[in-house]
Amino acid sequence: MRGYDHNEIEKKWQDFWAKSEIFRTDDDPTKKKCYVLDMFPYPSGNGLHVGHPEGYTATDIIARKRRMEGWNVLHPMGWDAFGLPAENFAIKSGVHPKDSTWKNIDNFRRQLQSLGFSYDWSREVNTADPSYYRWTQWLFLFLYKKGLAYKAKAPVNWCDSCQTVLANEQVVDGACERCKHPVIQKELSQWFFRVTDYADRLLEGAEKLDWPHKIKAMQKNWIGRSEGTEISFRGVMTPVSDVATERSVSIKEYDLAVFTTRPDTLFGVTYVVLAPEHPLVEQIVASDRRDEVLAYVRATRGKSELQRTGLEQEKTGVPLGASVVHPLTGASIPVWIADYALATYGTGAVMGVPAHDDRDFAFAKKYALPITTVIEPVTGEPQKDPEHRRSIVALVEDPTNGKILSIDWGSAMGGHLFVGGGREENEDAETCARREVREETGYVDLELVGTSETIHHHYFAHSKNVGRAIDAVGLHFRLKSDRREAVAHEADEQGKFTVEWLTPNEAGAKVGDALHAYVFRKFILGTAYTDDGILTGSSEFNGLTSEDAKRKITDALAAKNAGGSRVQYHLRDWLISRQRYWGAPIPIIYCDACGEVPVPETDLPVLLPYDVDFRPTGESPLARSPEFHEVKCPHCGAAARRESDTMDTFVDSSWYFLRYTSPGNEERPFDSHAVNYWCPVDLYVGGAEHAVLHLLYARFFTKVLHEHGLIPFDEPFTSLKNPGLIMGEDGQKMSKSRGNVINPDDVVAEYGADTLRMYEMFMGDFEDAKPWDTKSIVGIRRFLDRMWTVTHDTVHARRASTTSPDMQRALHRTIKKVSADIEACKFNTAISAMMILLNDWTASGGGDTQFAETFVLLLSPFAPHLCEELWELLGHKKSTLASSWPTHDESLLKEENAQIIIQVNGKVRERIDVPVGASEDEVKAKAFATEKIAALLEGKTIVKSIFVPDKLLNVVIE
RNA sequence: GCGGGCGUGGUGGAAUUGGCAUACACGUCAGCCUUAGAAGCUGAUUCCCGCAAGGGAUUGGAGGUUCAAAUCCUCCCGCCCGCACCA
Secondary structure (H helix, E strand, O other): OOOOOHHHHHHHHHHHHHHHOOOOOOOOOOOOEEEEEEOOOOOOOOOOOOHHHHHHHHHHHHHHHHHHOOOEEEOOOEEOOOOHHHHHHHHHHOOOHHHHHHHHHHHHHHHHHHOOOOOOHHHOEEOOOHHHHHHHHHHHHHHHHOOOEEEEEEEEEEEOOOOEEEOHHHEEOOEEOOOOOEEEEEEEEEEEEOHHHHHHHHHHHHHOOEOOHHHHHHHHHHHOOEEEEEEEEEEEOOOOEOOOOOOEOOOOEEEEEEEEOOHHHHHHOOEEEEOOOOOHHHHHOOHHHHHHHHHHHHHHHOOEHHHHHOOOOOOOEEEEEEEEEOOOOOOEEEEEEEOOOOOOOOOOEEEEOHHHOHHHHHHHHHOOOOOOOOEEEEEOOOOOOOEEEEEEEEEEEEOOOOEEEEEEOOHHHOOEEOEEEEOOOOOOHHHHHHHHHHHHHOEOOEEEEEEEEEEEEEEEEOOOOEEEEEEEEEEEEEEOOOOEOOOOOOHHHOOOOEEEEEOHHHHHHHOOOHHHHHHHHHHHHOOOOOOOEEEOOOHHHOOOEHHHHHHHHHHHHHHOOOEEEEEEOOOOOEEOEEOOOOOOEOOEEEEOOOEEEEOOHHHOOOOOOOOOOOOOOOOOHHHHOHHHHEEEOOOOOOEEEEOOOEEOHHHHOOOHHHHOOOOOOOOOOOOHHHHHHHOOEOEEEOOHHHOOOHHHHHHHHHHHHHHOOOOOOOOOEOEEEOOOOEEOOOOOEOOOOOOOOOOHHHHHHHHOHHHHHHHHHHOOOOOOOEEOOHHHHHHHHHHHHHHHHHHHHHHOOOOOOOOOHHHHHHHHHHHHHHHHHHHOOOHHHHHHHHHHHHHHHHHOOOOOHHHHHHHHHHHOOOOHHHHHHHHHHOOOOOOHHHOOOOOOOHHHHOOOEEEEEEEEOOEEEEEEEEEOOOOHHHHHHHHHHOHHHHHHHOOOOEEEEEEEOOOEEEEEEO
């Protein structure tokens, strides 16, 4: 084999880098800084996955290039070392989480070093080390003192298998993110961080970030801001006599508040529904309904989130036998409980408007609750200065087969429609509809079964070139017999249309007109009208648009002290308590006399004891360790008890990027000067799976610390990139169960680290998902082998001593391209450009040590080991990192000749070479003289020609 | 349902502003080298017709804008990711 020995070379340079501490970074305010950060890994027992080196190589390339450009670069690595997997493994195997984690970390560090990443290992952080979690606890206390950490009893997500509470963000499809066990609701006293206080700031701050659209959209979705109205429905509790005293209990009034984004539909409320957990349920339920209602509440509690809220789930509910008063009409509104009302969103109560909400509609249908239309639909696009008309749409259904009468007008006249037409003066809708059906289809024996509200339809009549606003009415007929009269349609419609009977499916697919489709949905599909429209049946608000009515009804409610505007968020406060062992203890002490007492800062860290029975029982393992939880109250000295829960690991990772700036600091979580110099992070690279967890929490921490003056910036990560997922060779996600997992160690052993790094960068666009293909790796290895060979031949004077001007131009073109591509994270095309350069260099005979030197530097961020070796071969004593990044000479890129594409009628017919800057006439003269173009133009007239200097001439003929 | 994205040769993928579609790599085929194999080197390789010169078609599908569309617009089909009874 002519290639190089990667084992020998890579080991040699890794040792050199370690010994010379070349990746070590010091704070240097005189130099411009660049903070390039990878999301730190959870050190799992499986070791590094091929997905890890993808992001790590990208940041390494950028960090190396930046160093060569003279920046002071912070490029650290550490371990997100607390967490459930280590504890679960311990329960299974008996190996202590600390022992397994420390061992895994050693393995990860070895693997990362074997790939030649330029991390400053002197700054390594480990969230499970007391020197780190001491400051996690300090930050907890900081939040506590600022009123941002609080303990509350709340319905929480509970995983029975992991025996712990989960954050909302850790519940996926109603199941535990980790073990996929269904999550149930439990009432527990838990610690929370007040993230919701920062909802608007988190929303606004996201706008300006240089982050993927998708991540920003996901955060926006997750925060879920919606503006609406809170409305009070007042009620009176049923007076119940106390059984013991037989005395009547006093009558109490109550407010039942609902949240809605559609106050314009308020007059359509026909019931109100509470979540089963709503505190009013027990107080207002009628005595004769009590047993049934409480049984329903109990049944709901036992269900998992998925069973309750799964989309396919049929809505269920029971009436409470209580009623409330409509705030504007004074009508009596029945109150129900139903599991489709969520206790955790809004007020936990919803007003039921079946005519204008799909869920309410389904519920009302099932329990035969009244459906009152208060919004008249608006279809089509509003027109300027429209003609006003009145019309009907008649839907005739054949009850024997369910088919619907339609007319095919042909594609030029609007395609398939139902029967429709304009109303004459003084003609009522039904008379008009019967007339139109008779005239257009001949059917006369019809029974009217339904009439719609007025539909405000707007459209533009292309044939007559006017906008129209039509008040239409939909009528639903049933065909009683197929008795027909002669079709007597108007003369100008004659012969253009075909009468057809369509099945509902066909009709749904074929009838596209907005008005006709609406009538079809209303009568045949029976769905609610959920869009905005014009108010009807709403007393003084009739005729208003939804938009105006929302405002005016909210004002009217406020005037009556029965409601007002309110902003609601999907985001909840962050539940950080975990009833598990392997995490940072929450630094709080409970004293019978003093209550909740924060651990004094001087007593930090609250050490996690090593010798603990960590089997899960639903109670924190630390609660079973008397040495841990039995303490003296820091206030009064009385016997007290430590909080035995630990913190969610996302607390650990919410501030680690700050710790890297001063990892050894024993006075503070981070040194202000160091943080001010290095932060915010300039480039952050990591998986999109952290879009709403880690990334949102880290932003929250940053905003808190900024607000209280600890840091000068309010966003932690200026720019973010997500590496695309590397799929298995079968195109499926890599997983042990599929058996398609690739181990990076194997690839390094066979092909070398440089090859793995470059292969992962070459596979495709950095941010796209792409499948692994072991066969393709050799292409990269061949490239590196050829680089090795040609450089050796050049050094050993087996090649020419100079390269041609063309090669010089190619080199500079490549420098420009590779530099730009690295900045844009387009590593695949950067590598392709270097492959082309190497192909050209080899083909042109190689040679020229200066050319070789520049090429080696250009390649060095991608394949650092090989390039250090070649750099040494070229006679250099210092690392490539001590050299400057190559710059291109723009003047060398100027070409003397340009190739012009000659098109005839847009088709490429010829290419000609002309001097750069040649005029249109010169190009034409030369082009028309070519045999091919001359032949094509023979006897034709040139209509026009388009000329793009130095690029293209397009001649349009005939 | 809502949000984000994607669809290009046998395969992974390229194509800056609308201006040569298929760069680069894998694979395949042929040749060189070799006792032979491996490796390496050289060349060919979108598809169809054609001995060839050459011609035609082509970026999921159908329309549209334009001198010119993978790229912009409309509709449709398919795939991936995230959220989802959020009132």
